[in-house]
């Protein structure tokens with residue numbers, strides 16, 4: 024196999040072929056591009072006529088551009104994806120990085136490396152997004168739920184230590200809201216037992232843990248660039264990273280056991296079962312596009328500014344809430360942990376206030392304040408009940424998870440809000456909490 028060949032615009036080196044093989048079937052035409060521009064750059068209400076006039080001039084300018092241009096000859100897994108991966112590796116300081124369809128695909132690859140399946144156990148935190156546990160469930164492994172540190176709602180290593188068994192093959196800590204869990208303690212438990220640690224770093228791109236990039240402390244880290252995250256890859260995208268030698272197989276993990284960056288010499292021999300930790304596994308197809316990578320490369324340039332704005336918003340909220348007894352301040356940056364401020368963790372002292380966060384949520388909703396509702400105890404999802412998990416029995420083993428979910432926390436958005444919106448949100452929370460304290 025020609026290992027050193029750079030990514031080519033063509034999967035097959037057609038050389039002097041009289042009938043070349045093109046990587047792209049139908050090329051993008053001007054009308055396709057205009058449809059994309061009209062989708063991404065939408066008319067403002069009341070400005071439709073002006074929009075049409077300007078869109079027509081853009082279309083004419085594009086037609087002129089075509090006169091001196093040719094179409095892209097590679098749309099999937101080419102030089103732009105490679106460039107993104109190179110830049111991400113440098114930014115994160117890790118050995119291997121693989122751009123994927125989404126973070127969930129990264130979880131699948133890392134857990135396939137651990138060869139999880141029936142009879143194995145995978146420990147996840149009590150609260151996260153469903154995708155933290157889906158591949159483990161899919162594989163037939165048993166998912167075990169660790170309790171949380173109520174201050175961060177991240178996985179509590181002490182409970183991981185209690186729940187780890189000889190069957191535990193993987194631990195999946197989550198950087199919820201982009202704030203690091205106690206990774207050193209989790210790694211210590213895992214390394215003593217040769218357990219694979221996969222960080223769900225979906226929120227954590229650009230964060231830090233003890234001087235290292237968030238998501239690079241565990242054996243694997245998987246970041247999300249879905250549209251709701253701090254930066255995105257045209258709506259969907261993920262990046263899996265590792266320092267393990269296994270990272271050399273990332274290209275094969277991404278595309279059905281074949282490395283598409285190299286020339287495939289013989290399809291019968293170059294398609295492999297990927298060597299996992301305990302045995303070979305079959306790779307799926309998680310390929311992403313050049314355009315997604317291009318979008319992400321651009322947004323990466325603005326990442327620090329994005330995080331700075333979000334941090335300033337979180338600091339403002341903490342300052343406002345510090346005046347109010349009963350609101351617990353959200354964790355901000357420390358010497359060791361730098362967050363990405365993907366979400367604001369709003370917690371109340373329900374005992375002091377005399378009412379639950381459930382009442383606060385209703386009061387905020389009535390005031391038009393958006394909250395992010397999909398971070399809930401994973402064992403309460405119908406999915407787990409359908410698979411025979413006993414939600415009540417598990418709840419009894421996760422007292423902090425139950426306490427913070429039922430009584431204490433919700434998530435507020437931190438994305439670029441206008442100063443008025445931010446102030447309105449702070450006012451609304453303070454008013455609502457004061458009402459609750461007054462027994463209203």
Ligand SMILES: *Cc1c(COP(=O)(O)O)cnc(C)c1O
Nearest residue numbers: 125126127152154225247248249
């Ligand atoms: C968004 C998210 C994911 C999934 O990311 P995808 O890129 O959509 O697969 C996983 N975990 C958490 C905590 C998330 O918020």
